[in-house]
Amino acid sequence: MADPTVERRAPRPRRSRPVRVAEAIKDWVVEQGLHPGDRLPGEAMLIERFGMSKGTIREAMRLLQAQGLIETKTGPGGGSFVGEVTRERANALLANYFYFRDVTIDDIYQVRIALEPELAAGLAGRLSGAQLAELEAIMTEYAEPAASAEEERRQHVASLRFHARLSDFGQNKLLGYFISFMAQILTDLTVYKRLYTAPNHDLWQKGRRHQADLIAALKRGDAGAARDTMRSHMLMARKLMEDQEAEVMKRFIAE
Incomplete structure (x- = not known):
């Protein structure tokens, strides 16, 4: 007999690919022991590491930037860096x-x-x-x-x-x-x-x-x-x- 609590449980909404990639990037940052201010790999390396298209990687990085977890700098010495969420x-x-x-x-x-x-x-x-x-x-x-x-x-x-x-x-x-x-x-x-x-x-x-x-x-x-x-x-x-x-x-x- 099926467990009634299982039957009532609402299905978990499927997360979009950019959201899943953003979570994977966060996990990777933790695994690598990176800290706020540390430089992240370039776009080409992220595409290779996570096996995703350029558009998916860019959208994932935008999501992380909106959350304050990624900072992007332009000009000499620019790139993407680990951010720190302020209080x-x-x-x-x-x-x-x-x-x-x-x-x-x-x-x-x-x-x-x-x-x-x-x-x-x-x-x-x-x-x-x-x-x-x-x-x-x-x-x-x-x-x-x-x-x-x-x-x-x-x-x-x-x-x-x-x-x-x-x-x-x-x-x-x-x-x-x-x-x-x-x-x-x-x-x-x-x-x-x-x-x-x-x-x-x-x-x-x-x-x-x-x-x-x-x-x-x-x-x-x-x-x-x-x-x-x-x-x-x-x-x-x-x-x-x-x-x-x-x-x-x-x-x-x-x-």
Whole structure:
């Protein structure tokens, strides 16, 4: 008797030849141990190596270039080189994936609450004086409570940069990337969806206190306090953003 789960499984769409060749080129780059900036073989050698037509090779290289994995230079010393996908480009591509999906503030903070306390605990006692000073410098951008909604927005964006920069300092690059991506999504929501209201001095004070307490815990190497402080900060931030999202909806309905 046939397995019903197999019968329900949708057939995998067949990938085009240029897409398959692009994947094969990526595999070959890894096998050869090439790094960003290393030169790739010329077109004739790629045609011979992969046994494909000139048109297929060129289309495969265009696909890799669009993904940021290949860079092409013209003129003397030109050619094709292994590229490096920047965090900004990766963020943009991943944001496009989520663009038509209903990602809510609660979804974002569910991820932040799970990840950021662990990042903070892992960094306790491991940050250099320069790194701690950089975080404290960011905090000076909201040293005083906002006097207007526009200033409130700018301060919120700066506070998100605090979290993104903290994520850069961790050794787990995957963890750091996801935390930074969450901060970028919230920054975009703040800017484009006007997720800010009139200044709230009480929330400003609590948020800044959390960050000051976090830095203190990081300095003295107290992982437990760093974890607990970050979790409290995330829970408060989620409530704030949910309230602001509700305000935006009320304004939208009123208009």
